[in-house]
Amino acid sequence: MIKKKMLDLINNNNHFTVDKCVLKCARQMKLDINSLILLIYLLNGKDNVLFDYKKILDDLDFSEKELLEAISALKDKKLLSITMKKNEEGILEERLSIGSFYEILISKILEDNNEQTDNEDLFDNFESEFGRTLSPMEYDIINNWIESGISKDLISAALKEAVFSGVSNLRYIDKILYEWNKKGIKTSSDIDKKRQVKEEEKSEPFYEYDWLNED
Secondary structure (H helix, E strand, O other): OHHHHHHHHHHOOOOOOOOHHHHHHHHHOOOOHHHHHHHHHHHOOOOOEEOOHHHHHHHHOOOHHHHHHHHHHHHHOOOOEEEEEEOOOOOEEEEEEOHHHHHHHHHHHHHHHHHHHHHHHHHHHHHHHHOOOOOHHHHHHHHHHHHOOOOHHHHHHHHHHHHHOOOOOHHHHHHHHHHHHHOOOOOHHHHHHHHHHHHHHHOOOHHHOOHHHOO
């Protein structure tokens, strides 16, 4: 009997589907679990729906306090709005809308797509300079640089330094990035300033400057 009830529960239509981009967005916005549950519940229905307080409590098995806190959290993050609107009989009704969440979600998806495109351009640049396809481990190393906060602009500059030195491996580039970090170099403009100072001090050609053996 219990097994049959569980199968009925799994196979019935009272289930929600959630795209991973929604979960990612919710995580970035640091939603608590009850707020996330309520958001998913509203996403799987129609927007601008009648605020059926008792139905939501029953469907989600929330206490009144939990529901009010979840609504408040979503409103504070500008993901949910409650409006008053007259129905056909002229009676004012409360309606829930998550239209602003869709706008935020679309914006984040576009940002992620742009970031992914930028990453692909960076990988293509490495493969072009190395004259070969990057290995999965090399992809991981470059991704680790990006995730650690190193700008793509600086990574590209380190790649150019390695190519000027006739070296085509990520270990050498990692050393360059490490040395630049120690010297407080965060952008390519910082590199230009550093080079200019060294050229004035030592009159060394631009391409002969050895970052790894600097005094």
